[in-house]
């Protein structure tokens with residue numbers, strides 16, 4: 525029986541341990557926290573969007589970095605295998621808008637509970653508060669991984685070691701980036717790390733005054749000079765520092781980090797369902813209902829209350845002006861503002877607010893069919909530690925499950941089924 529040590533009790537590490545133990549190997553899972561899956565509890569706003577039920581093409585299309593590396597991992601364990609695994613381990617799941625899969629209970633804690641049941645059933649030895657400090661190489665001259673050194677100096681011997689220490693974001697959950705150091709220490713390249721799925725800071729003071737305002741069904745376009753970098757419909761949230769919400773989080777993953785650092789021009793189309801002509805007709809209809817009304821009272825019916833003062837300040841029509849005095853040019857300028865509300869983006873927020881880390885252990889040095897290191901036999905990588913990241917929608921956890929499963933099954937020397 526081989527001894528396999530998994531470092532990191534997040535989604536990838538737990539799945540790796542379960543897959544390896546299924547093969548009948550002796551598996552130890554080391555986790556520095558006092559409990560397993562600390563990040564899982566906060567995923568999907570506490571509901572855990574555990575995967576995406578879209579087809580294989582959808583999975584690949586939503587992986588932003590190195591999707592091709594994932595062919596074997598997604599073949600070995602796709603989203604349907606993940607759903608079947610959880611259902612078999614007592615977690616009922618449901619599919620919501622955008623094929624997002626959640627527990628029926630809406631509790632992320634139930635996802636961790638299902639994983640813990642599976643770990644227990646397969647007799648994985650879980651060691652909590654066990655902080656790894658590095659990978660130990662064989663002392664007999666042969667170059668291979670032979671164990672894990674803990675922070676106190678103890679060495680946990682192993683025939684194979686799986687690193688699943690996560691990325692560098694939301695470090696309070698335990699993803700403090702230790703695994704990057706372990707990988708570098710044995711010769712691996714770690715690509716540059718950037719926060720991804722992260723909000724943007726904005727320059728204009730009026731943006732801060734909109735803090736807390738959420739706009740649904742708007743269109744956002746982001747440009748670097750003349751170059752269009754991003755153009756999507758969806759939901760946006762103003763914050764005390766800038767802009768967030770699904771549209772901006774996705775923008776941070778879609779735009780290259782070097783570009784995201786620059787000042788970028790964003791325009792928000794507040795009324796994407798209407799063209800300028802239709803908007804003009806709408807304004808005129810509103811005006812006709814009371815020719816002596818002041819513009820601010822009419823405009824109030826077009827936007828959320830919080831947005832109105834900013835629209836009046838930027839729109840070029842004096843707030844007190846009677847609507848029958850408003851000229852065609854003034855209307856046109858105001859409509860231009862409705863179709864292109866300007867916000868200057870000036871960089872993304874930090875890792876503490878990033879859903880995922882972009883960058884990580886270079887996949888060029890990892891065998892995509894097994895997740896084994898090409899540099900140090902017996903060492904495996906999985907999860908966010910690798911240079912892989914995806915959009916929101918359950919895709920990042922799918923990466924963790926798939927790579928974790930493949931690493932565990934291959935480290936255990938088999939092609940086990942976890943179901």
Ligand SMILES: Cc1cc2nc3c(=O)[nH]c(=O)nc-3n(C[C@H](O)[C@H](O)[C@H](O)COP(=O)(O)OP(=O)(O)OC[C@H]3O[C@@H](n4cnc5c(N)ncnc54)[C@H](O)[C@@H]3O)c2cc1C
Nearest residue numbers: 532534535536556567568573656689690698907908918921
């Ligand atoms: C707020 C938030 C919401 C999210 N929501 C979703 C979502 O709904 N759907 C989705 O698909 N993705 C979501 N993600 C992303 C997803 O959670 C991660 O991509 C995924 O959990 C990564 O799993 P992992 O196992 O690779 O790493 P992690 O979950 O980070 O696990 C790594 C583990 O390794 C441990 N560890 C680290 N160093 C050591 C060491 N030296 N010794 C011992 N243990 C160590 C850590 O304590 C940690 O438990 C979200 C992320 C965040 C921050």
